[in-house]
Amino acid sequence: METLLEDDDCNASASRRLAEGLAALAHPTRIEIVRHLAGQPACCCRDVVDRLDLAQSTVSQHLKVLVEAGLVRFSPDRQRSRYELDRAALKDLSSSLARLTEDCCAGC
């Protein structure tokens, strides 16, 4: 029962973390931002603003969400800001979902 409880806690905690990661990507604009970031080593906020038809403040917010979720690395570069896709984190998230899917399809 001790191990069972720990398993449950583990599952619940994993669910929470996975949900947080998925929530960060659960918006078309943020997926587009990730796609854009994938094409280059890094870019600044302005680049994204030019690409998407959204206000600069809105883009900044979306970038913040991605950074807080750990999917994008942020480093203030003088005037410009430097946003870089954390591909390892993205892979982790994808793997987590894949693992959940595999667990769910174990019997088929």
Add this chain to the structure above:
Amino acid sequence: METLLEDDDCNASASRRLAEGLAALAHPTRIEIVRHLAGQPACCCRDVVDRLDLAQSTVSQHLKVLVEAGLVRFSPDRQRSRYELDRAALKDLSSSLARLTEDCCAGC
């Protein structure tokens, strides 16, 4: 409804659909529900209510979200309702995220 899609909207449309799928899973409770559904061929609303400490109406809502996202199949079984995990749809979602991740990691 949305049978007409311009080529330019292809990426945006894919992002939108992926975002919708991820949003359905972007909640710890719904992930737990999916996990629970994975352990059996099907179950009713009551089963989930007993497992999670939430009101029956809340659970019903979460199930509805999963059904509308296509991740869970629903068939009214006499008195009880029958919810069944659509493992193929879950795999599709997982694959979509994996594809995005691969696209983003093509150069590494």
Add this chain to the structure above:
DNA sequence: AGTTTCCATCGTTCATCGCCGATAAACGAT
């Protein structure tokens, strides 16, 4: 008959999201 059980839906409350305009700080250029 009446009753219980299971379920979906409605209405409400509260919090969060998504978007914007405005603002101020930081930096580069003139």
Add this chain to the structure above:
DNA sequence: ATCGTTTATCGGCGATGAACGATGGAAACT
């Protein structure tokens, strides 16, 4: 020193999300 550019953050507004209780309908049990 004064622009122009870039950026993050604030305040506000409408929309959505998440939770609950209450209600009513349908099936099953007494």
